[in-house]
Amino acid sequence: MSRFYFSSFFVSQFLLFFLPVIGVTSFAEAEFIQLVTNSDVVVDAEKKSFKLKVRIENNGDESAKAVGLELPEIGETRAVAPTLAPGKSLEFETNVSFDAVGIEKAGLYTFPFRVLYRDANAFPFSAAHLSQVELPPLPSRVLSATLEGGPAGAGIEIQKSLDVAFLVKNTSEKKLLVDKASFFTSAEIVAHAGDGINFPIEIAPRGEIRVPVSLENVASIPGSSYGSAFVVSGLVGDKHFSESTSLRVVVIPETRYQRKLLIGGLVALLILVLLGRQFKSRERE
Template sequence: MRKSLIIFFILIGGVSATFISITTTVSMERIVRDNETPVNLTIVNSGDEPAYDVLVSLITPKGLDSDELLPGRLNPDELYTGELKIKIDENVTPGTYTLGVITDYRDANGYPFSAISTFSLVIKKPTFSRVMARVPEITLGDKETKDLKLSIRNFDDKPHSIQVELLLPRELRSDREEKTLVIDKKSDGEVSFSISSFGALPGSNYVIFATINYEEEGSHYSSSSSGIVHVVEHKGFVPSWLPIAIVVILILIFIVYQFRK
């Protein structure tokens, strides 16, 4: 028996899993004053298997638009650099905006994945948002819908009408992308979104973002906060007493077996 156990544990220790980890870095002008600006992207696969059909695109607010990057295959530790162009309408309010970067790719089996990140774009003049969100870390079953409750805090001495938006990877979905809230001065608020899996892989962790936007006196203000959604395999209802009952039964079987020896 001891020999079998030793062999068993050695086999388990020799198993290793492959993974893909995509990191995207953005660099650009500190303050944009023209109607078009370049965005430089550096993309690295720090995993140990290639990523296929890599596609990078931006999530832009109204009045902004951009093209896409198609790096294609990205091998482990391979670095890719490219440039996107952001076009800005003339009537866009000056200030700070939060943009999303979504990277789509596939693994060797053709299974689709996506990763999301954010960066700030300053148009003509920088602004500082005094309204922030806190995104909780939650666990979500792959067949479950759950409320994601965002805590909102207004540090300003005046109330604001804000737009709260979720930026999600494609494997997650929400009942609404944006909600409007009026938050009083020096106060806290709460906004809930219903989120569910949309092909998310159990055992994976997905980074999500919440952005808050508002305008005041001809200026745009924006802030961004991140959270993590842990996706697990959905399991049916198991009574809390069942594991204890199984242990008790096993102990009784062991005792009976000892007396019969």
């Protein structure tokens, strides 16, 4: 028993010393860009259009270069400013017609956009945002969407590519007609949602469908974290709905991935050693 206690003590001290060492990463102090974005939508029902107002503030200590807005719903990118200095802010407005985004019925619509910018080394970055277009009367909340296999609010960790799925449940007593499901994130991550599903698709009251999502890391920096959203839209009766589930996509550095495997292997090996010694000590008794 004393041998087993000694082994346990030795291993515990080894882990306390070794595991933090594996995870230690030092970074030189560097300048950074931190853009804070706020948006507002003003609807003009008579002109069948809406105005997107965006305010961008640089809370970092490095200037952002080539600041722009990407509007994927209409396939356009707008230049906003050549430079946004630290501590400065800017405002931008753009008009979008209902026809350009397929707004026909009353209800709620999601209009996504990305803020684009570059750092001092001309490396491109982007940040995804959602704005909402409200055309009363609005429908009540009719569905929930959760990441399959993850708790509410769970994030997604990706290294190079990943396939996940969302469970979309009709929480109402009415039939829903889902005409679109999308995963919106930064441009550094390419996302496809709903492959293999023939939209529009009907969901019975309290029914559920599974929507696959594929992600590919094409230009992100390891360790980056991106605000993202899974968006589902369609019709409930004669009203349009659009509901989103927010989460973060975290890019795992390759060293971190290898570190996880190394730690897992070491812990498993040490447990086996402990169990083997415990078994031998019992045999000797």
